[in-house]
Amino acid sequence: MRKSKKSADAAARFETEPAEGPLLQVVDLHTHFHTGRGVARAVDGVTLSLERGQTLGVVGESGSGKTVLARSIMGLLPKSNVERTGSILFEGREIIDASNDELRALWGSQMSMVFQDPMTSLNPVMKIGNQITEMILQHLDVSKKYAGELALAQLKAVGIPEAERRLKEYPHQMSGGMRQRIMIAIAIACGPKLLFADEPTTALDVTVQAQILDLLEEQQRERFMAMILVTHDLGVVAGRADEIVVMYAGRIVEKAPTGLLFSDMRHPYTEALLRSIPKLSAPSHSLLQAIGGRPPDIVNPPTGCKFSPRCPYVHEKCTQEEPPLVDATSPDHQFRCWTPVGTPENRAALEANRAAGLESALAVVEDVLPAGVSTATETLPQVTTSHLRGGTINPKGSV
């Protein structure tokens, strides 16, 4: 299949010299879905930028808008009932208003995506080899024979044993880890500058997860490719991302270089996410610090800070006024909180909430504070929390 005249013209728009500056710049992006219940603000004012060859981790719970963010940037969302405003600059060019033809010139060759579920993202009735060459023939002006050789090289690059044989096989003949490797091979076949990996390892075993993450890292380094790694597991991005953004209710609540985020976290949600991970270093049967309640309804979000109904440090201002994204000690570390973690105001709010018997505040156990965050005073009474295990949730209700 040759590129149509139309898409070749569209491609020309992006074939001029790349501009200076970051590879990707997203400014005040809003993605709103018009639903029967009202407007769902899935992405609500996100600003970020990504340099060539860097990895950006996007972290949050289900429903925090991280997947919609990735798909909005790539332009993969349906056109009806979706409203995108703001600006997405890829190599300095605006792509938010790009047509499908223009985007098609970008997809695959400039940016591509690895999806979460390797079981359902491959075509079950098409041989692996054809699925890879389809992509190559669509985007590169090469012969069929060369595309076949390229496909083989890709399969070898992603560590598939007996690649020649595998090219002629169907997806059902392979394991989940193998299929995810093929997804990666397809995504990187045309040498994109930006790779989105949307929960690439959530459906896989730990050992395979480690292999896939290593593979992504290796391919990224070899090709000097930028990557946006979307995940709900802070553990996955901790050792691999250069910068992390934490999302909640469609907004960035904290953004920092990885080291700084872990050593000097400011937002209570980041802290709560980290605390809820079971730790190998903790003795067995230690009480996990779950985040009570559930993510907010994005059609009718709470007023003020969106995290305030679940926050142990909530006070009056939080429920009235939404905090802006402000700089911490350095401009590349930003957060959105009135009483950031590690400040005296934060401590005072926690104690006030404990005295008032607020469930989320009582559930906070100090001794698992990560190093560098702890400013705990030893005088605080140890609170019994056994009765709070798991918290109480009302179905469909606000917390």
Added chain:
Amino acid sequence: MAGSGTAHLRPSEEALLRIEGLVVEFPVGRSGLKVHAVSDISLDVLPGETLGLVGESGCGKSTTGRAVMQLVRSQAGSVDFEGHDLTKLKGEELRQVRPKLQMIFQDPISSLNPRRRVRDIVREGLDIWKIGDEDARNAKVTEVLEAVGIDPETAGPRRPHEFSGGQCQRISIARAVATEPKLIICDEPVSALDVSVQAQIINLLQDMKDRYGLTLIFIAHDLAVVKNVSDRVAVMYLGKICEVAGPDELYAAPRHPYTAALLSAIPLPDPTVRPKPTEGVGGEIPSPLAPPSGCRFRTRCPAAAEVCAQEEPQVREVGSDHFVACHFPL
């Protein structure tokens, strides 16, 4: 990892459940081939204990759980539960034992009937077993729903699709404890959930265990989760037992190369620890249609020697309450 042998079993009179020499195989069409899902494993669980069962996909951990429940029948071996060998029971006799064994499944949403109301789902076991009168059953349903943190008033008349994954898992737990079982088999109960919700459900299970005096078999592939909930952990590989020990001991000093590899693959939420690509096991689990001879882990094992291909290692004690099936323990 081959791991046959019974050295890790405790005296049978103490155990609530004792599995000995369990073998489960599935024929593949008419080819004459068999999937060796579980090959000669032995395990026991004391009353009030939580046994963690870990391993990769395809290691037979779920099949072991289902074989205990007699949801799949075993080809050999025994499953002793309260003095009965479940593998010998049939029909009505087996049915009589069933309410004492319950199961919680991985996918919380599809394990609840979408067309029934929450209250009826939780009540069904009580109705089938005609436990108590109408009022007693209603009281029990209200009690267990409250215990799992679901408001019986507002949630009772609703249907499963109105709840999130975490809430559906709470309802599954309520349903499992309603008939007052002795043993609950939790098959990957938190792997479909977000980290924050996962913590809520783990804490809840722990609570339910204390409250109703339960014994749990906790099947999962996440070692950090298993460490948190278990009193004893068994690591499985390709239908065999590799290592059995207390969680703190197992995680501090793994003796089996496979356990060590599993542990090193866990991503740590700490940016100062760079993941080392050389560690961990390469490749994937071999086909259970034709498992390797001798120790089944030898094809991926960094320490494999000739003896590993010829001789299957037996489970032996290498420390206090620490058992391993390996010719060359770490």
